[in-house]
Structures are given as structure tokens and as C-alpha cells.
Amino acid sequence: MSLPNDLLGLFTSESNKLENLVNAMNFDTELPVNQIVEVYYQITNVSSMITIMKQQLDETNGKILYAEKFISENFNSIIHPKIIQNFEQKSTEIIENEAKLYEKLREIMSTKEFVKQYDVGISHD
Numbered sequence: 001m002s003l004p005n006d007l008l009g010l011f012t013s014e015s016n017k018l019e020n021l022v023n024a025m026n027f028d029t030e031l032p033v034n035q036i037v038e039v040y041y042q043i044t045n046v047s048s049m050i051t052i053m054k055q056q057l058d059e060t061n062g063k064i065l066y067a068e069k070f071i072s073e074n075f076n077s078i079i080h081p082k083i084i085q086n087f088e089q090k091s092t093e094i095i096e097n098e099a100k101l102y103e104k105l106r107e108i109m110s111t112k113e114f115v116k117q118y119d120v121g122i123s124h125d
Contacts, residue, residue: 008063011046011049011053011063011064011067012063014042014045014049015046015063015067015070017042018043018046018067018070018071019070021035021042022039022070022074022075022079027086030086031083039075043071043075046067046071047071050067
């Protein structure tokens with residue numbers, strides 16, 4: 001069974017969009033959240049289309065094989081692990097920065113508490 005030209009055209013268009021999104025990613029800088037969401041959306045979209053198209057075909061189409069390989073080699077093996085690593089690293093940095101802020105707050109509070117107790121002690125003398 002062959003695929004309708006509309007479905008094959010849509011699949012080709014969505015696969016190209018995915019490839020362009022992936023190629024535009026720059027891991028040397030922090031990835032914007034909207035770019036990450038867009039890539040994950042496109043991966044889901046193309047993967048769903050692959051599943052549907054495979055059910056309708058008697059033999060596997062070269063475009064489907066190429067898209068599967070692209071997702072496996074580029075997204076699953078490279079991009080997804082880098083995104084997860086960036087979030088883990090960012091989380092660690094956030095935790096460390098918050099810990100420093102809490103430490104500074106404790107110092108300020110300790111100083112204020114000391115001054116307050118000192119003032120109370122002086123007023124009782």
C-alpha cells in the first residue's frame with residue numbers, strides 16, 4: 001500500500017522542520033526553554049507520524065528510515081542527554097547559589113540578633 005501524497009508531504013515537511021531545529025541548537029550557550037520545548041514537540045510529532053505511517057505501509061519508506069536514524073543518532077544519543085545534563089548542572093548551580101544566600105541571611109540575622117540582644121542587655125543595666 002502506498003501513502004497518500006498529502007501524508008508523505010506532511011511527513012517530509014515535519015521531518016525537515018525537526019532537522020532544522022536540531023541543527024540550529026547551540027549547546028555552547030544556554031538553550032532557551034521555548035527552543036527545547038519546540039524540539040521535544042517536533043520529536044513527538046515526527047515519531048507519532050512514523051508510527052502511523054509504518055502501520056499503513058507494507059515496506060519501509062526511505063524517508064521514514066532516515067527520520068528514525070536522525071532521531072536516534074542526533075536526538076536520543078546527543079541532544080537529549082545534553083539537555084538533561086544542562087538542567088542538572090543548572091539545578092546544582094541554583095542550589096549552591098541559594099545556599100550562599102541563606103548563609104549570608106543567617107549572618108545578617110545573627111548580627112541583627114546580636115545587636116538586638118546587646119541593646120536589650122544595655123537597657124537593663
